[in-house]
Amino acid sequence: MLILLSCAKTMSTHSKATPPEVTRPRFQKEASDIALQMAQFSVDDLMRPFDAIRPYRLEGDVVLSEPGDRTLFTYWQQRLTDTLIADVKQAGGTLCNLASEEMKGLFDWKRVEREVRIVTPEFRVRKNGKLTTVVIYTKMCRGEMTRFILKNEPTNPEALRTFTWEGFRWDETLSDNGRMIFVL
Numbered sequence: 768m769l770i771l772l773s774c775a776k777t778m779s780t781h782s783k784a785t786p787p788e789v790t791r792p793r794f795q796k797e798a799s800d801i802a803l804q805m806a807q808f809s810v811d812d813l814m815r816p817f818d819a820i821r822p823y824r825l826e827g828d829v830v831l832s833e834p835g836d837r838t839l840f841t842y843w844q845q846r847l848t849d850t851l852i853a854d855v856k857q858a859g860g861t862l863c864n865l866a867s868e869e870m871k872g873l874f875d876w877k878r879v880e881r882e883v884r885i886v887t888p889e890f891r892v893r894k895n896g897k898l899t900t901v902v903i904y905t906k907m908c909r910g911e912m913t914r915f916i917l918k919n920e921p922t923n924p925e926a927l928r929t930f931t932w933e934g935f936r937w938d939e940t941l942s943d944n945g946r947m948i949f950v951l
Contacts, residue, residue: 840872848875855883861924863888863916865909886924888912888947890935898941898950908935908949 830838851874855862862879864887879885890908891898911932921927927947928937934951941948 844873844875847873848878852879852882855879859922860884861886863912863924863927865913884924885945886927886947887945888927888930888949890949890951891941892951904935904951908932 830836851862861884864885888909890900890905892901892904912927912930915930915932916927919926924947928939930937930949935949938948938950941950
């Protein structure tokens with residue numbers, strides 16, 4: 768089972784994890800080509816394409832002028848989709864989607880849905896007799912479920928039903944094959 772996660776900000780001023788200073792993208796050549804094409808946007812040579820910067824957020828809707836006026840999302844979508852599907856199949860054919868909704872834009876999601884099994888845990892809170900999504904709880908639960916998966920190494924998504932955290936529990940009556948609903 769493979770996990771799809773959204774990037775997250777650190778919620779404290781200190782972290783025990785040490786991030787790598789330099790990362791190597793899987794698509795090094797394409798990334799280099801894009802960096803060179805984007806060099807025309809440098810301001811008075813203050814930045815060059817390969818300057819070491821720590822990006823905070825990648826804006827996928829930026830339009831690239833050279834490769835056919837496509838956005839970063841559309842430029843990378845086919846490559847990322849192919850890689851995700853291959854990686855999920857290699858990991859057993861199931862994707863546990865713990866990413867936020869906007870992450871789907873990085874992929875041809877309809878194709879991903881056709882080619883692999885996707886299980887999406889959702890976290891809801893009962894409030895005034897209705898189920899609602901509280902964003903901060905959802906983010907915290909996604910992180911805790913990731914910890915649960917890494918620690919317990921479940922071999923199938925059904926094992927996720929045993930996940931509990933701070934009162935959130937799997938609700939069989941609200942869940943179906945693709946969505947696992949956890950309710951507080």
